[in-house]
Amino acid sequence: MNRKTINPESKIKLTGMRLSGDENTKVIDDLNGINGKLNETSDGRAFYMADFQDPDNPFASIRTRMVSQQFDSADNPIWKAGNPAMIKKFVGKLIPGEIVTLDVPDFQIGERVVNTATCVVLKGENIQTIFRQAGHDLDEEEQEDDAQLETTVESEPTAEQVEETDDAQLPE
DSSP: OOOSSOOTTOEEEEEEEEOOSOTTSEEEEEEEEETTEEEEOTTSOEEEEEEEEOTTOTTSOOEEEEEEOEEOTTSOEEOSSOOHHHHGGGTTSEEEEEEEEEEEEEEEETTEEEEEEEEEEETTOOHHHHHHHTTOOOOHHHHHHOOEEOOOOOOOOOHHHHHHSOOOOOOO
């Protein structure tokens, strides 16, 4: 099976929006944020964490995705997608997406070496791109054979990892 995108009929539940759990991440005031707050990267972009869960399994692990501003052509940080003022209205609702787990090249979490990763992939997004933005390059064989619903645990990205990616976003 060679899937580049998710099944457009798949749904996941947006269970919440929150600030990063990393105590070193900068917090800023923002009227549209979570209780008037958002996180900020070192390059000045606001971001927050969106939590998702399989809607058919209330015991399924919650998966987190970082949502951040992008830079416009004048280098100003703007919400091209995922504006928290709009996304707040979707908390508790189903949205088009899947929680996807794939085999990836070995990487380390603390002292453990792992070879699977899980990402939230939304309708219209390229699975390989989302995994690459999360720091995981996929082999062609793995892309063809290993797309499946989530079964593993991963940690949320740090502000530094956020800055290294092209910022995965919720669709507009």
